Amino acid sequence: MATAYSRAWCRRFARQFFDAITARELRDMVYKYVLGEAIDSRLVHILGPRTWSMDKWPNSTYGPFRPFAEQNKLPYHLDMGSMGIQFANEISEIFYEKAFWSLEDSDCLSSFLRYGPLQRSPIRHPHELIRKLEINLSIAPYEQDPAKANWMREKFASKRDYEHQASLVSDCHMIKHLDGLDLQIKVHAFQEDCAEKFEEALVPVVYELKAKGAKVTVTCPGYLEGSVPSFDYDKPLAAWEEKIRTDSVFVSAQRPF
DSSP states (O other), X not given: OXXXXXXXXXXXXXXHHHHXXXXXXXXXXXXXXXXXXXXXXXXXXXXXXXXXXXXXSTTOBOSTTSTTOTTBOOOXXXXXXXXXXXXXXXXXXXXXXXXEEEESOGGGHHHHHHHTTTOOOSSOOHHHHOOEEEEEEXXXXXXXXXXXXXXXXHHTOOHHHHHHHHHHGGGGGGOTTOTTOEEEEEEEOSBHHHHHHHHXXXXXXXXXXXXXXXXXXXXXXXXXXXXXXXXXXXXXXXXXXXXXXXXXXXXXXXXXX
């Protein structure tokens, strides 16, 4: 009863809001104020079904993947059942466009871009609006704590495993504003050769995105035993193709892939 009453009250407020503030520019200022920290410099984390832990992302996660988690706090003003379709759509536009999204499970990238973490807005979707995105890549299984350094999974991963992880990033091509997109790729590796294999596997994907205007940055934070690869994707693609042809990290006398 209380929920039905509060939703009816919110919808009445929304109608009065649109009657009082007819200029979209002014409404956008209100939306930005309401969203507050969700669209400032912090990352908004999207946790997939295989993500190993939620403890490191308190109060900053959204979406249907963790519907019963305490951290999944979907604000009522993003619910069209509470605020009406127009209000929910307009505020979700600001949310998608201004927030810096961090996707912890790369397998969920396609569904995230198509449907979004809200899944409440029937008109606008993330791939139409998103401007800043971080994607985390890893060979180690998500259900295990990375602090345990699951180096065995990396040791026996095949070239196909690395290419599959890299290919998931290609789903970024569905983003409407690919020109100027701030795309950050974080490679989580425990061994130096694993990072080097990611570096090589990402070459075709990164250069395709850069050719369409995306600003791509690749880093390898934490856990790594050994030196970090340069991830130098500013040199000509031909130089990479020659290196891969003559000295691929996936070719070795000990364990060819």
